[in-house]
Amino acid sequence: MVFLKKTSLLVCDPFKANVTESTKRLATKLKTHLAVILGGLTSQLQPLDVSVNKPFKGFMHEEWEKWIEAPTHYVTPAGRVKRPSISDVCEWVKNSWQRVKSETIVKSLKKIWH
Numbered sequence: 001m002v003f004l005k006k007t008s009l010l011v012c013d014p015f016k017a018n019v020t021e022s023t024k025r026l027a028t029k030l031k032t033h034l035a036v037i038l039g040g041l042t043s044q045l046q047p048l049d050v051s052v053n054k055p056f057k058g059f060m061h062e063e064w065e066k067w068i069e070a071p072t073h074y075v076t077p078a079g080r081v082k083r084p085s086i087s088d089v090c091e092w093v094k095n096s097w098q099r100v101k102s103e104t105i106v107k108s109l110k111k112i113w114h
Helices: 021-029 047-069 086-099 102-113
Strands: 008-012 032-036
Touching: 021 032, 047 086, 047 102
Parallel strands: 008 032
Antiparallel strands: none
16 A cells, blocks of 8 residues: 655665665555665765654653653563553653753754754
């Protein structure tokens, strides 16, 4: 089943999963061209990845740290901490996104357009 009616372009980094044959076949099925950027060019070709995603991921890591340090975890029979609930992770995403400054996003988009 093809979801897109028009051909599209997906720009991605050379992460192994992005360039597998199955990924390429799926992209073709979805009428999507893959453009793999070279290492070291992320800051020029994906400024949102640098200026927005980096702090967002940092905020997410802080949320996880608060969660993992809390004394109220459920533990598996083997003594390992159970993974966080989906609602916990959604809350982390919400909190982290709220901490990304709108000025940061605007500056990043201006960099793309200049």
